[in-house]
Amino acid sequence: MPAKAARAANRTNVASTKPSARSGEAVDEHGNSLRKAFYEIRELIVHGRISPGSWIVEADLARRLAMSRTPVRSALHLLQREGYVLEHTNVRKSRMVVSPLTREDAGELYSIIGHVEGLAGRGTARLPKQRRMEIAGQLKSLNRQLRAILQDKTPAAGAIFDADHNFHRLIIESGAGPRLRALHASIEPQAERYWRLYASSILNDLHLSVAEHDAIIDAVVAGDPDRVEKTLQTNWENGCARLAHVIEMYGERGSW
Amino acid sequence: MPAKAARAANRTNVASTKPSARSGEAVDEHGNSLRKAFYEIRELIVHGRISPGSWIVEADLARRLAMSRTPVRSALHLLQREGYVLEHTNVRKSRMVVSPLTREDAGELYSIIGHVEGLAGRGTARLPKQRRMEIAGQLKSLNRQLRAILQDKTPAAGAIFDADHNFHRLIIESGAGPRLRALHASIEPQAERYWRLYASSILNDLHLSVAEHDAIIDAVVAGDPDRVEKTLQTNWENGCARLAHVIEMYGERGSW
């Protein structure tokens, strides 16, 4: 009776092979699996290591992340709620797939981000003048960086992304409250998915975005909430248009 | 495939003695616990049955909802990410509390909702004329309802809330894509928390909101995205101001 034996063994807690942390090792500490699962899976999706539209199996991910299904499962639910993953709508049994990348979705996503950042930008614009100048200085520096990278004959997509990302992040950090910040943090990486996939094709148009950044900086200096909001929205809107063009050319991913 | 072997061995399973569903009973079906937990807990929080700032214990909730801790736990994580619940930031051990209601949070929340709805409103404003007129008709009807209720000498807070809610929901449904809709669905109930708590004190000022609705309707009829967005934002902004006043008077809940 293997089953009974196994069960009994279980209960008496022979405990076998304790995973207890050894002396010096930087072992995964207890209590971080869910976080880890969330960020790692998100990373996998954002970086396209799991392709859009593909089929997710909890057990596979669990094995890959060297943990049990429990935290993986929770992480997937979080990711679902945030839009990284879709639930293939069978009643009472959720089949999860990586959200596909489509032109339509990109449009909605970008406009949401534009508005969220626009709202944050209003906050930034209302800061005291001194603080605003300080921020404008940093923004200028970041934009200079961006320009410099773009002038390279072989610009590294990663570096460009980081600079652009930092530019926008600075605005969020300085002008948004906790809620808005969380919202941005949950949505923004989804734009990165599109960026990464089509980056190479967008690079040529990127000087346009840099120019738009200048307009944003001017508006921050002026301390004009409406203008900051507007210029930010425009930046995302145009970014979306540039992206849409590329998607049109190369096709969507994972939607079939 | 070692997994397979293990599974096969497992399968001896004598077990039974099962809580299997009886013939006719409307037994809770397998596969809906998480959903149920999420909505029920959210409901408890929104309705104030668990007071703001109070201390959540997974096991208690699990007992209350007649299920195990697992789905409750997942639901709490979702609610945390959406802002209904806060993690008392001890590293690697999350103590969860119901988010307190504060003036500051209300401000941020309302402005986010205003902008989200504003964006949806832009979508509504861009619909073909015929559809817009149809929607405007329904909006007018809802606003008439609202006016009627307000004229009662003993207006029922619930009815008012529902009418107002439907008004805004119609705009979302008609003008927002799936992402924006989901976003709204996750944020909006949090405004309801404030509403429910301070409802009685706001009732007097509510005719102002009704007037603002008229401006929204006009803008929809005109098909002017900027104006629809603006009027919606104004509606929420003013709502927030009215609320802030009351919070100032009666104090915050759960922040100490």
Next chain:
DNA sequence: AGTATATATCTTGTGGACAATAATGTATAC
């Protein structure tokens, strides 16, 4: 009494067992 330490208790975090359901494959009847 007051403080510090040990102990008990409560709560959360994770893994894994099992149950339920969907998908797939196989055999059988016709």
Next chain:
DNA sequence: GTATACATTATTGTCCACAAGATATATACT
């Protein structure tokens, strides 16, 4: 050869046991 019933496998959903951390309580010592 096809279609239907049946068996098998793959995968998700829930529960429970136990471990790790906190918090509260009791005890010892000065």
